Amino acid sequence: MFGNQTLYEFADAFTGHPVPASVLYQGVDTSKLSWAEQLWVDWYKYWGNPVIATGVMSFLLHEIVYFGRSIPWIIIDSMPSMRKYKLQPNKIPTAAEQWRCTRLVLLSHFTVELPQIWSFHPICEYFGMATHQVPFPSWTKMAWQILLFFVFEDTFHYWVHRAMHFGPLYKHIHKIHHEFSAPFGLAAEYAHPLEVLILGLGTIGGPFLLCAYTKDLHIITVYIWIVLRLFQAVDAHSGYDFPISMHNWLPIWAGADHHDYHHMAFLGCYSTSFRWWDHFMGTDVSYKKCRAREAEARRKAALETAKTK
Numbered sequence: 001m002f003g004n005q006t007l008y009e010f011a012d013a014f015t016g017h018p019v020p021a022s023v024l025y026q027g028v029d030t031s032k033l034s035w036a037e038q039l040w041v042d043w044y045k046y047w048g049n050p051v052i053a054t055g056v057m058s059f060l061l062h063e064i065v066y067f068g069r070s071i072p073w074i075i076i077d078s079m080p081s082m083r084k085y086k087l088q089p090n091k092i093p094t095a096a097e098q099w100r101c102t103r104l105v106l107l108s109h110f111t112v113e114l115p116q117i118w119s120f121h122p123i124c125e126y127f128g129m130a131t132h133q134v135p136f137p138s139w140t141k142m143a144w145q146i147l148l149f150f151v152f153e154d155t156f157h158y159w160v161h162r163a164m165h166f167g168p169l170y171k172h173i174h175k176i177h178h179e180f181s182a183p184f185g186l187a188a189e190y191a192h193p194l195e196v197l198i199l200g201l202g203t204i205g206g207p208f209l210l211c212a213y214t215k216d217l218h219i220i221t222v223y224i225w226i227v228l229r230l231f232q233a234v235d236a237h238s239g240y241d242f243p244i245s246m247h248n249w250l251p252i253w254a255g256a257d258h259h260d261y262h263h264m265a266f267l268g269c270y271s272t273s274f275r276w277w278d279h280f281m282g283t284d285v286s287y288k289k290c291r292a293r294e295a296e297a298r299r300k301a302a303l304e305t306a307k308t309k
Ligand SMILES: [Zn+2]
Pocket: 161, 165, 174, 178, 262, 266
């Protein structure tokens, strides 16, 4: 298909960005690298083209983490003993619903995201982000940068998601995501491709902004952030609230309890990770009343049970 060219050579010619490993790691003493950093170097050497190496890694990371994190929730949904932790226990997703969800998510990944494989690395480089470089930044630097990304994404998502509930935007774009009034893990990215693109800006916009200002960001930090963000999104749609769930010991964390209500009621609780925007903007009043009523009903039921014993 490509004549005498190998696939790698074709990719190099296509991206116009061939950088041999000998140039990429010239002067780097790889004997001093950690195990993870060595793997990183091997990956970039294997592809021999940083554009393809970064693009493929980004795409695979998303697919593996998104679907990998959804599997435990599919298993939990099949276990009747877990129903007591389900926020809407009468609404368990059927296999057909899960399959419908998987199909749309894959369609969106392959149409919206796959083409970005070719552009992600150049955009990162444009903003001055370190990609193939080693060593990695320190854990402390990664931690505060990721915390900033969480805060930025949560703020972006609150306002843009709230705007998505405005008449025409809801009707033409966001309505698809609300097809399931009782969400489940796989439904996290069940949305109009345009919504995936727009709300995705909240996830990737923070790193690009920080990088543009500081020129001090490594793509490994962005990958760790994306993994955590995917965990947050899938778990928030799981529909389960366990006693050990994060919001029970970190009250500012939104979690499934918060987002499940958004799907159930269609309004309020617009944030992703934290509860402060909904609290300060008063968009969680009905949620708080609903949970208070449920707690009161549980208290009365427990009293009745105690009396009959
Ligand atoms: Zn919504």
